[in-house]
Amino acid sequence: MIDVLPGLLSEFRQEVYLLLRRFRSLEKPFLVWSDLIYEFDLFCDTDEGAALGESQMRALVRSAQEAVIHGPSFYMAVRSRVATWRYVLIHSEDMMSREISVSEYLEAKERLVQGDGQEQQWTLEVDLSPFERGFPKLSDPDSIGQGVNFLNRHLSDQIFSRGDEGKERLFDFLRGHQVRGVQLMLNEGVRDWAELREALRAALLLLEGRTHDGQWEAQGPDELRRLGFAPGWGRSPDRIRETMSLLMDILEAPSPNTVEQFLARLPIIFSIAILSPHGFFGQAGVLGKPDTGGQVVYILDQVRA
Structure with missing residues (x-):
């Protein structure tokens, strides 16, 4: 989907520039899918954006799940199809675009939160490779949600073959x-x-x-x-x-x-680690916080189920 972006920037340079300016005028560093769709539709109802509404830009915006605005840089996370994410950077001054890695996209979000010049020396990385145990990975999007069945078929085949x-x-x-x-x-x-x-x-x-x-x-x-x-x-x-x-x-x-x-x-699960983006778990003075009790009870109920 993002492969069409260079052509769109060439053919609809002025329209895309005005669209990006409209996004920046919201003064929101993070835009979610609903923000992007709503503002794009409003822009396409204007004389300046009418032509863009008939282009492939509409499909591109609708597949974008979120956007990050940092100065003249406009980052988008695009979900082109199930289980497929790509990331793109558009520079609104020279109207050039390029595909970026997920690491670069996340670094841009961190810079926006921490501020320029506040880059940390150490970056948190979670290595999940030990959990893979050498098992093959599912690659077909239709297999999403069937991981347990796939694992059991693999294990039974290993034992039998x-x-x-x-x-x-x-x-x-x-x-x-x-x-x-x-x-x-x-x-x-x-x-x-x-x-x-x-x-x-x-x-x-x-x-x-x-x-x-x-x-x-x-x-x-x-x-x-x-x-x-x-x-x-x-x-x-x-x-x-x-x-x-x-x-x-x-x-x-x-x-x-x-x-x-x-x-x-089999008795396999003995300990549960709970990570909360709100930071309430495992810190002092958190007893009684609404997130703490509710989340713990919910998680333990799901474990029993």
């Missing part, structure tokens, strides 16, 4: 799973995935017909521990049996649905 190697990796994950020094899922009594399969069969026989009663509370955990299992499978015999049956199905013939159900039962 790699044979014993895939099962061994799953075993290593379960065997090494712990929190704050407490071993979960498997203890040292199970040494490989083949022994895990036999232990699961023995445990399922043990759990057959058992109910969550006083006898189970007194004897059940110790019996499972002797078979090589650690806490994390469930609180009741029925729950434990269901979780172990899912793992047996994965070891026999993994499927995306089975992998999803099994992973959903």
